[in-house]
Amino acid sequence: MNRFSAMELLTQLLSIPSPTGSEDQKLAFIRNWIQSQCPKSELLCHTVDGLIVKNSVNQGPHIALVGHADVIPNWFDPYDCDGKRYGAGASDMQAGLAALMTAMAMLQKDISVSLIVYNREENTPLLNNGLYGLRQTVPDYFNAIDFAIVAEPTNNTIQLGCVGSVHYTVTVPGVAAHSARPWDGDHALYKALPLIQALANQSPVSHTVMGVDFFDVMHITESQCATGKTTIPDAWQANINYRYAPVYSAYDAENYGRSWIQNWVPTATIDVADHAPAGKLLKSSICDTFVALTGVSVEAKQAWTDVAQFAAMNIPAINYGPGLTAQAHRPDEYVVLSDIDIYTRILTQSLRAI
Amino acid sequence: MNRFSAMELLTQLLSIPSPTGSEDQKLAFIRNWIQSQCPKSELLCHTVDGLIVKNSVNQGPHIALVGHADVIPNWFDPYDCDGKRYGAGASDMQAGLAALMTAMAMLQKDISVSLIVYNREENTPLLNNGLYGLRQTVPDYFNAIDFAIVAEPTNNTIQLGCVGSVHYTVTVPGVAAHSARPWDGDHALYKALPLIQALANQSPVSHTVMGVDFFDVMHITESQCATGKTTIPDAWQANINYRYAPVYSAYDAENYGRSWIQNWVPTATIDVADHAPAGKLLKSSICDTFVALTGVSVEAKQAWTDVAQFAAMNIPAINYGPGLTAQAHRPDEYVVLSDIDIYTRILTQSLRAI
Known part of the structure; x- marks a missing residue:
């Protein structure tokens, strides 16, 4: 050989x-x-x-x-x-x-x-x-x-x-309206802004394990609102991916991420689409x-x-x-x-x- | 009859x-x-x-x-x-x-x-x-x-x-990265936040014409970033619908909306998808x-x-x-x-x- x-x-x-x-x-x-x-x-x-x-x-x-x-x-x-x-x-x-x-x-x-x-x-x-x-x-x-x-x-x-990976499907509800009369509705994407802004503002959290550094990070990967081109959207949906260092149990990590997201938008529905433990x-x-x-x-x-x-x-x-x-x-x-x-x-x- | x-x-x-x-x-x-x-x-x-x-x-x-x-x-x-x-x-x-x-x-x-x-x-x-x-x-x-x-x-x-209606296709570019290593990328949705926040903050502007009231309003109707569930998105795309009172020329209204959007995100690409004048x-x-x-x-x-x-x-x-x-x-x-x-x-x- x-x-x-x-x-x-x-x-x-x-x-x-x-x-x-x-x-x-x-x-x-x-x-x-x-x-x-x-x-x-x-x-x-x-x-x-x-x-x-x-x-x-x-x-x-x-x-x-x-x-x-x-x-x-x-x-x-x-x-x-x-x-x-x-x-x-x-x-x-x-x-x-x-x-x-x-x-x-x-x-x-x-x-x-x-x-x-x-x-x-x-x-x-x-x-x-x-x-x-x-x-x-x-x-x-x-x-x-x-x-x-x-x-x-x-x-x-x-x-x-390796870091763990949780994919949350997050849905923020709004109220649809004709886009010329937005006061009849409640814009779902705008209601999600505190969460999006909080995700944009956070920094990676480092953990040193056996001499090497892991980082907790959480970010929106996919997102959409698509009720129609002339409609104030009645829902904003996102995939939020939480990567966490191998220092938490899968149970604790999943619940932590869920609570963190919920805290920013109390009306959001949060489902776990996939979870691969660390x-x-x-x-x-x-x-x-x-x-x-x-x-x-x-x-x-x-x-x-x-x-x-x-x-x-x-x-x-x-x-x-x-x-x-x-x-x-x-x-x-x-x-x-x-x-x-x-x-x-x-x-x-x-x-x-x- | x-x-x-x-x-x-x-x-x-x-x-x-x-x-x-x-x-x-x-x-x-x-x-x-x-x-x-x-x-x-x-x-x-x-x-x-x-x-x-x-x-x-x-x-x-x-x-x-x-x-x-x-x-x-x-x-x-x-x-x-x-x-x-x-x-x-x-x-x-x-x-x-x-x-x-x-x-x-x-x-x-x-x-x-x-x-x-x-x-x-x-x-x-x-x-x-x-x-x-x-x-x-x-x-x-x-x-x-x-x-x-x-x-x-x-x-x-x-x-x-009737109010006029311009649909702008707005694309904010970012840099893709693995969602576990966001520091390698530049999140397109987060880069669009100043624009989204500004749209959420504005109020309708009223115009009285021949005794009746029209309102200028501009809002995101559809939006998405979808580079993949494990990817920091390299683009955020939105349809922004601008409805304007019949007090502007179509040319002025279209340019005003474009400039307003561009002002919040200078790197955005803005195309007019459709324009029905007032x-x-x-x-x-x-x-x-x-x-x-x-x-x-x-x-x-x-x-x-x-x-x-x-x-x-x-x-x-x-x-x-x-x-x-x-x-x-x-x-x-x-x-x-x-x-x-x-x-x-x-x-x-x-x-x-x-």
Whole structure:
């Protein structure tokens, strides 16, 4: 296994479209590749949620290498330019997948390692998330994992934990009226102004956990009032996204956000559209050892990732991948080729040394 | 012609669906009814825009009775309850049409009168409006009109002129970012807050014209930011509707509104989506005489109507109809039956006495 083959593997991955919900062809390729390169590995499961392959080593800690197969950008023919590989999902997270698969092949006789490739991660509610589905299918497998590495794009740094994410659907009622006679109505958007102004005025609240900084932030992402072009709107509706540091329980965070919003507009209706709890940081000597061996910088994951699902199972897990965070979801997404090389080398060397 | 027949005629009109753009069947009925009841009348034109019928009297001032055939609510079987007639467009303005048609029949030998029934009035840009189309088809006919009565719903009062209406499409740019890392972006809705707050704070500005009060008002009707549920929005877009009294030129009003909006958010892009100029009040002895003869109360039309098209042709025109303003566009629209009777009687008596 050499640099050429990791690049070659990435080319093959990027050549197969895998938009969220249509990952079958990519999964079939990955399964065939692993079974060909790691003939002694065992396919633990392959369902609509993804696949899990375990190598034949059963001594020492069991390390899971984890990645999702789906990508956000529309597919385009991959190409190289100026040391970058362009392709749909290059950074998020086809480069990570190529590196994890390469590591599986390189480590197949050395340490106890498995590969989880799952479907439907992007913009997917937790109950439809492929990793969540796999957890229900093979719970015993997950119970045996000692440490998980999720290769989401982190610019080759290690990112610990993850913030929680609550989406509130907030509706502020008004009274419709003809737009030429506004005194007959009560403008819903104007009634929401104290809330919008308060959201605009607040600053991120920082929390230092195990030496890294998370931030609580709450903002309107989508909003609309659309009763008609000649109508004073009778409702303003918004999606408010609350991201909170892994220092609160999911219950407390959800209630805090709800109360905060309600305080500004007592007449608002507030529903929770989705809530992905934060990924707590677990004390773990394997994790500490691995992080120290890599020598790369460590920071907080200021986003939600499936590290939270491992935390919920009490499995130490980190975000660590070769993709660029800023490239994620861009229509012309790329990854820096040398980053994949560096990542694969540090990952395999550090895992061998644990 | 008696009260029963006006009610009977309204039943027939309400039995035929005529949503905007699909008025053919109703127009055919109206044409047949007029030709049957007023055998000496002349069909001046019948196009995709509507129809015009003139009676055979050619002495004295020429009065045009004007109504649109289209309705907003979804069609439903008309019925009576508690002295009200329920039906799609009952108040806006099928009752007015029934009364105008009845008046045409009653006045056919008395005064010079014509009936204009046109298509596509509701929510239609001026260039697609049926009355606008008829103006292009028979300009000489319009030049000969001395006074026009538009039977839009006015609660049996007379409403003079009409406010102008400009729809501005306002776009405030921001910079998108992941909603967990808002400091990477610039929130478009928050950047629009000075404008939204200023619109919420302003009061109507009144103008007294020929003894009636018009009001300038400007408000957001529709608005949205929708870059994604996990994205700080990179654009906020709104429809701002400016209604202005008939005391400004269309040019001045449009520029004033644009400057006012721009002043609050210098980075905003402002486009005029639609502009229907105000209907100016014209000095007219025929109009004054008619208004005095009716004895009904007189007020300003705080909405836009096709009276503005007559004003643009320098033809005195008023809004005067039996429908209830507050019932217009309601899904279960009704008209008070006795109002139609009162209206038809006052209209015909006053026109005979001019």
